[in-house]
Amino acid sequence: MAGSALTSVWGSLWAEPRPADAPARGPRDWALVAGLVGWSVLERALRQDLAPGPLPLVAVLAVVGSLLWRRSHPLVAVLVSFGTLTLVDVARILGGSTGTLPNSISATLILAYALFRWGSGREAASGLGIILLWLTVTYETYVADPVSLAERIAGYAFFLFAAALGAAIRYRAKVRVRDIEQVRAREREQLARELHDTVAHHVSGIAIQAQAGRAVAAAHPDRAVEALTVIEDAATRTLTELRAIVGVLRIPPATGPTAEPDTELAPPPRVADIAQLSTGDQTRPRVEVTLAGALDDLGPAVEAAVYRLAQESVTNARRHARHATRVTVAVTGDSERVRLTVDDDGTAAGGHTVPGYGLVGMQERTALLGGTFHAGPTAERGWRVEAALPRTGTRR
Structure with a gap:
């Protein structure tokens, strides 16, 4: 052995x-x-x-x-x-x-x-x-x-030490490159998740409103104007969030005593922002949001994660829940955890049965904060997303 x-x-x-970064x-x-x-x-x-x-x-x-x-x-x-x-x-x-x-x-x-x-x-x-x-x-x-024997040993030791030093520095550089690649991979995953969560949600809403506006334009011009207003608002928010993401990528974080926060970058979403996902009766499916329990003093990462999970769940319901008329979003908090439940009353399409990037991203986001996640069809009809996260967002 x-x-x-x-x-x-x-x-x-x-x-x-050979190392690929040998200097000229x-x-x-x-x-x-x-x-x-x-x-x-x-x-x-x-x-x-x-x-x-x-x-x-x-x-x-x-x-x-x-x-x-x-x-x-x-x-x-x-x-x-x-x-x-x-x-x-x-x-x-x-x-x-x-x-x-x-x-x-x-x-x-x-x-x-x-x-x-x-x-x-x-x-x-x-x-x-x-x-x-x-x-x-x-x-x-x-x-x-x-x-002498001592001089011979010293001579061999000098050259072996030089060789060992070269190998050690090589290994250290290799580890550093590997760590950098891991950081880049995590950043790419996070960026892909953020782009998917924000842009996909708003663009999905824009598409739905555009379809609704086209359907009622001839018979109800005033409702078509309302749909255009919603589309304009959603497009503006999408552009703002895209600019924030691009700003994070292009502007290095300032350090030192003179560093100032970038006021152009949007703040991370909070649990209270989930209420903005609710819609009126003119939108199908209708989204209803309920916030209850102890939802104050949550960790910033937890608040952002709960919002993104709710946002992605609503987006998936709009995309994949056939004939859905209602989506309910419930967020409750207690002394230890915050729980999110999203239900729709539609029939599952193919996108619900095969885990896509959306569900994978939600599961990864929850796991990173030490929480649990489950998504699947309900016993009667519709689709349910359930997530529970610790209030402080203990990372694994």
Whole structure:
């Protein structure tokens, strides 16, 4: 079992792709290369213990030059730099040289970091093997001054730490991207829900009033004018709510002591606003609203949710309840919960039997606040929506 789990983990690491957000080569990279070249020149001029000949220069050029491709081609950079260093060390062994290489080749730690930060799983594993091979070879070049066990362990530890640091920062960036995507997904869901709840409700009312106005225009022009007035009012409210939503999306929230609230954004709906959903006898189906019990001091999220649930339920009844003449909306509150019940006396159409985005959105909205939701046909005739939410809106 343990072997299978280890194999699975290794397989996932091996298949890890490169990060997609690797920054391009910029002025800082060239400044880093220039600084390391200058450091190497100073070492060559001031130190007497460097290896003779062109070997130090070859090693420095391989390491420093590879830094320019450490993000775009991390494995190639590691292969070129550490491969060159390995060949240089082998040449030193064969030539019997006892000198050291410039300290500027410690920039190889940057390459080890970049390998695990920007390379794929295959590149990281392959590059780590190249690095460990070079470490093994380079310790064998100090024939005149053998490297102690502690120094060997420290050398391996430095490179492994650089690799681990690159992997840790990579994982942190990946988690951050995932969190951002989750936030964006939640925002898209919330926006879709808000658009559906507000626009669909008003547009549905506009369509019904337009149909009614067209039906009575010839026989009762005054009633057609009333329908046009209702349509104008509904269109105005729809435009206002759309502007509020767009304003929230386009205007970043102000922060700090000088922040002021945006007066153009509409306030969140409240339970008392549900009374505005009621209609007169001229509208079919007629909507009746009853508010009773303790409905004060509710959480803002709860008030907005109850209003949206009632609004969506009325919209669904108008759309899907065939031959419905009456829709009743009842909201009652007690010391612990607020309850919403919406009934219609129509016959269920296909939209009532298959849960659509409206019912899914209502269920999600209720669940987020720790409430319960149920929607379905009644025993006799019609459709009922029931929701109960805690007064404070305890989120799960």
